[in-house]
Amino acid sequence: MKSWSLASHIVAGVVAIVFGGLVLLSVSIAAFTRHEVTERLDNSLQEVSERLGFIVSMQFRQDQVQGGVALPPGLDRDALGYQITDLAGHIVLRSQNAPPTVLVAPLTPGFFDRPHFRVFVALSAARTHYILVAEPVLHRQEAIRRAIMISVLPMILIMPAIWLLVRWTVRRALRPLVDLQREIGSRGGANLEPIPSLNLPDEAAPIHKAVNSLLDRLRKALSTERMFATNAAHELRNPIAALMAQAQVLYEDLRDSGYAVRLDSVVGQTRRISRTTEKLLQLSRATSGASPRGMQFDLVEIILVLTDEFQDIIPPGRRLVVDSGALDHLYILGDVDTAGILFRNLIENAIHHGMSNTDIKLSILANGQVEIVNACEIIPASVLDRLAEPFVRGASSAEGSGLGLSIAHNIVTQSGYQMELLSPVPDQVSGFMARITFPVFTAVLFSDQEEPREDA
Structure with missing residues (x-):
């Protein structure tokens, strides 16, 4: 339109x-x-x-x-x-x-x-x-001709002044509506506060009242939803952990019996419930709007720690390759735990939905971007546009809850970063790429210096 x-x-x-x-x-x-x-x-x-x-x-x-x-x-x-x-x-x-x-x-x-x-x-x-x-x-x-010009010419000459005065008057009259538009545009998952009084005209006052009423209902609905997800996940955490422990013990005791296959399925499903519960907790935190910023930390170090952690659980025949180029450090502003959750979900997504016997490449660029690439079939644009929504998955048959990219998207939005989901990978005919851009960063090349320096 x-x-x-x-x-x-x-x-x-x-x-x-x-x-x-x-x-x-x-x-x-x-x-x-x-x-x-x-x-x-x-x-x-x-x-x-x-x-x-x-x-x-x-x-x-x-x-x-x-x-x-x-x-x-x-x-x-x-x-x-x-x-x-x-x-x-x-x-x-x-x-x-x-x-x-x-x-x-x-x-x-x-x-x-x-x-x-x-x-x-x-x-x-x-x-x-x-x-x-x-x-x-x-x-x-x-x-x-002179008589007509004396009568008509002033009207012609005054037209630009009339246009400017009308334009100024209309824009001045519509300024409260522009303020209302700006306030509505600033509302989102992290900000559902009522719109303050804006000295609106009588014609726009009902809109202001209706928007505030809608924000109030939406805030209550989201609060109830987040509270339910958080409480449910917390309440399930301990019973699931106990169930997992008992199932593993029972499996070890009966692994040589005819119940081993069934017990292995119970352990697998319990582990899946545990992962889904953990994802719900992460999603609740990501959508709560509580993403502290202002603390500087080294993103390269966080990614290397996660890489070492995932090396033990990555399927055989696959590798997680980190390419930091000439970078020794990449300092960004944000929250260490939140960044860990962000890249943990992106790496898990690449592991679960990538093709077997292919490498996962994680590139850290000097311009403040991090790219995670895995091999897979081309994801249709209609699906790609919705991958960041909760419980939306592609055509992959791998296990998963459909929450990983949604958690990453919410963390990126709350933290002021940018995330692009691309398929196929640029300059390739297939594959999937998640690109994260950090607006405030300090890059340090390989050197012996202790203090980071600003990248020109």
């Missing part, structure tokens, strides 16, 4: 509505401005024609020479032009910027649009001449 941002949607919607409203307002203002400017300019033409008409009635004679041209000083090409004609349409007098031919034919009072002029025609007061007042179209268009 494609992700989307509520803030972006609100900002885009509000800005689109504001922008659309401003566009409509701008178009309306532009149309109104054009109408008003045109009306004012037409009134100016009419006023000039009335004045010329009065002057013509007072001073022009019927026998005046036709075709005269008035030459006023400093005439602007955008200035109004005029033509004065007799009733027959012959030009009696015209301005310098008026054409030598009559602008309107036949002569009729009113407004007319010509290619280069807007013309108003009127009769003189004495009704002996026609007065034609012409305004250049370029001047009129420039006046309308």
Whole structure:
């Protein structure tokens, strides 16, 4: 599903509505401005024609020479032009910027649009001449354009400011929701505390209340589950140990009888119950969130101790090979016991589910990574993604409870490390790899120095 941002949607919607409203307002203002400017300019033409008409009635004679041209000083090409004609349409007098031919034919009072002029025609007061007042179209268009720009341009220029203000306002209004999201995201198996008051709006307050109610129920359920697993494992530990001891003694006493096979099965199943009980105790500790950090210890030493321990129980034909390269020590921050449980489970997983007559390779890298590789068939991606869940197993027929990788995953999560489960192994066609990455470490190469040094 494609992700989307509520803030972006609100900002885009509000800005689109504001922008659309401003566009409509701008178009309306532009149309109104054009109408008003045109009306004012037409009134100016009419006023000039009335004045010329009065002057013509007072001073022009019927026998005046036709075709005269008035030459006023400093005439602007955008200035109004005029033509004065007799009733027959012959030009009696015209301005310098008026054409030598009559602008309107036949002569009729009113407004007319010509290619280069807007013309108003009127009769003189004495009704002996026609007065034609012409305004250049370029001047009129420039006046309308400037009037529209003065009205519309501020709206266009203010759009970025509107966008920034809307964006700031929306993000400020949604900040409590972002805080709520951050608080919810920080909750997990190790932190199920109620979310504190965040000064949320009324619309988000029910969400805050519902999440806190859910966290409370989840905390109680997990607490009950962990308590049951821990108590059950503790209560079973001693009886199982006693049962194991008695079964082994009985097996030694009756190993030469016909009950030896059955007693061997009893001892095997009792040992399996003991291992499962131990795994439940480890899982309870791993999921409790009590993983102390801040103590520095040598991981290489821990792994070497575990390796020596497993050499006695690894099946014949298989070896546990540790490759530390040029490293003498790898100091990390964490808890020694927790790290021991982590790698014990990873090594047991590799032993139980690896192919026979193959080596298990444990590599300690200078970049703070530890890789455990065992040979096996390719694990499908659908199964690989769920291997870290409790009681989930691959297609292997080996004995196991399906808790080892889940315990390792919980320890890694609680300790702030990273774990990758890969199948096939990189650059190979099969196999399984568990890679643990430690974010804070100090690597020391083989040397005689006593104190660890920071790796550059």
